[in-house]
Amino acid sequence: MTATLIDGTSIAAEVRAEVGRSRHGDALQAWHRPRTRCRAHRRRPRIRCVCAHEGARRNRGRAWSPRQSLLPADTSQDDALAVVRRLNNDARYHGILVQLPLPDHISEDTVIQSINPNKDVDGLHPFNMGLLMAGRPRFIPATPSGIQQMLLRTGNDPSGKHVVVCGRSNIVGKPIMNLLMQRRDGANATVTVCHTRTRDLAEMTRQADILIAAVGSPQMITADMVSEGVVVIDVGVNRVDAPLVGDVDFDAVSEKAAAITTRARRRGTHDHCNALAEHAQRRAPLDPPRTAMTPQTRSDALRTSDYDYELPEPLIAQTPIETARPFPPHVSVPRRRQHTTSPLLRLAGVLRPGDVMVFNDSRVMPARLRGNAQYRGGAIELLLLSRISPGVWRAIGRPDGFCARCRIRDYGQRRFDSGEVLEIEPEGERIIRLDGEERLHDVGEVPLPPYITETLADSERYQTVYAREEGSAAAPTAGLHFTDELLERVRAMGVQTIFVTLHVGWGTFRPVKTDDPTEHTMHSEYWELSSEAADAIRSAKADGRRVISVGTTAVRLLENAASLSADNLPQAGSGWADIFITPGYRFKVVDALITNFHLPRSTLLMLVSALADRGTIMRAYTEAVEQRYRFYSFGDAMFIH
Numbered sequence: 001m002t003a004t005l006i007d008g009t010s011i012a013a014e015v016r017a018e019v020g021r022s023r024h025g026d027a028l029q030a031w032h033r034p035r036t037r038c039r040a041h042r043r044r045p046r047i048r049c050v051c052a053h054e055g056a057r058r059n060r061g062r063a064w065s066p067r068q069s070l071l072p073a074d075t076s077q078d079d080a081l082a083v084v085r086r087l088n089n090d091a092r093y094h095g096i097l098v099q100l101p102l103p104d105h106i107s108e109d110t111v112i113q114s115i116n117p118n119k120d121v122d123g124l125h126p127f128n129m130g131l132l133m134a135g136r137p138r139f140i141p142a143t144p145s146g147i148q149q150m151l152l153r154t155g156n157d158p159s160g161k162h163v164v165v166c167g168r169s170n171i172v173g174k175p176i177m178n179l180l181m182q183r184r185d186g187a188n189a190t191v192t193v194c195h196t197r198t199r200d201l202a203e204m205t206r207q208a209d210i211l212i213a214a215v216g217s218p219q220m221i222t223a224d225m226v227s228e229g230v231v232v233i234d235v236g237v238n239r240v241d242a243p244l245v246g247d248v249d250f251d252a253v254s255e256k257a258a259a260i261t262t263r264a265r266r267r268g269t270h271d272h273c274n275a276l277a278e279h280a281q282r283r284a285p286l287d288p289p290r291t292a293m294t295p296q297t298r299s300d301a302l303r304t305s306d307y308d309y310e311l312p313e314p315l316i317a318q319t320p321i322e323t324a325r326p327f328p329p330h331v332s333v334p335r336r337r338q339h340t341t342s343p344l345l346r347l348a349g350v351l352r353p354g355d356v357m358v359f360n361d362s363r364v365m366p367a368r369l370r371g372n373a374q375y376r377g378g379a380i381e382l383l384l385l386s387r388i389s390p391g392v393w394r395a396i397g398r399p400d401g402f403c404a405r406c407r408i409r410d411y412g413q414r415r416f417d418s419g420e421v422l423e424i425e426p427e428g429e430r431i432i433r434l435d436g437e438e439r440l441h442d443v444g445e446v447p448l449p450p451y452i453t454e455t456l457a458d459s460e461r462y463q464t465v466y467a468r469e470e471g472s473a474a475a476p477t478a479g480l481h482f483t484d485e486l487l488e489r490v491r492a493m494g495v496q497t498i499f500v501t502l503h504v505g506w507g508t509f510r511p512v513k514t515d516d517p518t519e520h521t522m523h524s525e526y527w528e529l530s531s532e533a534a535d536a537i538r539s540a541k542a543d544g545r546r547v548i549s550v551g552t553t554a555v556r557l558l559e560n561a562a563s564l565s566a567d568n569l570p571q572a573g574s575g576w577a578d579i580f581i582t583p584g585y586r587f588k589v590v591d592a593l594i595t596n597f598h599l600p601r602s603t604l605l606m607l608v609s610a611l612a613d614r615g616t617i618m619r620a621y622t623e624a625v626e627q628r629y630r631f632y633s634f635g636d637a638m639f640i641h
Helices: 008-021 023-031 051-058 077-089 108-114 126-133 142-153 173-180 201-205 268-283 344-349 437-443 477-481 484-492 531-543 552-563 603-611 614-626
Strands: 004-006 036-041 067-071 095-099 162-166 190-194 210-213 231-234 259-261 329-333 340-343 356-360 362-364 368-373 379-389 392-398 405-409 415-424 430-434 469-472 496-502 525-529 547-550 573-577 592-596 637-640
Touching: 008 142, 067 077, 077 095, 077 108, 095 108, 126 173, 142 173, 142 231, 162 173, 162 201, 173 190, 190 201, 356 531, 356 552, 379 430, 477 592, 484 496, 496 531, 496 552, 525 552, 531 547, 547 552, 552 573, 552 592, 552 603, 592 603, 603 614, 603 637
Parallel strands: 004 259, 036 067, 036 095, 162 190, 162 210, 210 231, 231 259, 329 637, 356 496, 356 547, 362 469, 547 592
Antiparallel strands: 329 340, 368 379, 368 405, 379 392, 392 430, 405 415, 415 430, 496 525, 525 573, 592 637
């Protein structure tokens, strides 16, 4: 028997043409240019990611604009994760693929789990793998999707057939098993999964109507392991000396098979094309155009300079108003409409029974330490950012050049050995071991933001009245406006108040230094969300009730948690939030926001402009300057709804 050849390259051309002709392709052309970002690491210099380069050449002038980030072989895991975080937060890119395998020093699981599931085109994130198993796939991995397309487009429908899959990887074996056994057109197969430890492997493979080889072992499948008339899909790519060979002995098996894929070659063409088709079908219906006629182009791309403004220094509030927790003015900003001004006491006038207000209950820790370098003798200052493990902290310090051991003094000027700098990270942060960690409350001070130069007489004025979980380097300052009395008034209206925890890092004060915000590395902050809080938020969203965030930190927690969930609603849990919300972001949870006035060119000013529009926000800021409002941590507030 002479086998019919299944040519993946020609099938890829069909898929590519269909994407261009489809309503999805037209929609993508008209609305914006979705981009699939392909990241590659190389174990050795000869291993490179070719999908993005070839894809860009193949799709020139079309709706797709692939890009590539080829990182050096010695890239650290933290640097790789930073690239993923940047792409997660870059609204211009709608898909991310990771070229596997990664170097041994980088955990594949960690990198894959760091990808936003909504951008995980390969479908390897645990959430997406679970959805595939449940029969509700968000993204189908490219190679399994390609296998299914090759079968269907050559008249080899797997329905009712016995499919034997050789290989159990997360990339091919497991997803193709789940894909072909589902109750839907193009599937409905009986699937057996074998691997290199399967007993009597040849007996199993001879039972196959369709044999899929994805083991990664050169020419492992021989002629005596297949039956006459079998359809063979070989997706193995192995390098033996110079040529590439598959997992199947092509010459021998093709004499018995009814159909077989062509000799091993790089599969990038077909796999990448199927990824584009899959992404087009799932992306286009989700994102309406910005306007009916105007596509997104580089000319309207996000620029940091668009979020700059002039602020007279006297408007930076240096201390809280000393009368007992007053109700300061606030600006009410209905989205995309004219803003109004009123006292925060009248906040009840814009709240509704059934609203859910979310507060960040993190407490500022006494994170500022002063002392002397042990050997050089000069004065030093440390700011603890986060606790890594008992006695070990991430910190920043002044002067920048100090290192080695240091002594910290307490308020009584008594001294004790505090430990040493273990490591200095690339961006200047230090990993520090503190011998006297248990005395932190004796020797530390509550840190104030860098723009506050006056000493605070009562450090509790830089804590919210509901602060509970210590761990922040800065206060969630929108909550400083709330007193116990105001909270009771709000609850009496039928508004539900719930508390979440996000420990605010010093990075919240870091300006965006590049005019392209996507080049900014967002800081990470630890968060916790209880089951009670998650249930209350999910219930409110199900009932159509508003979720009002008090402060941007609660926004980042809620939206980050929602992005990790298959249904785009937050689940109970904990982790590190590094979400960068910019205009164009579609909020999943938050409907309204109470927040202070933020620094120019800051990530927080971009966040609030995402909830309203930039024009309305900047007009509100202009009026706030003209009306001599108080700005920043101890300043006035705005309500965006």
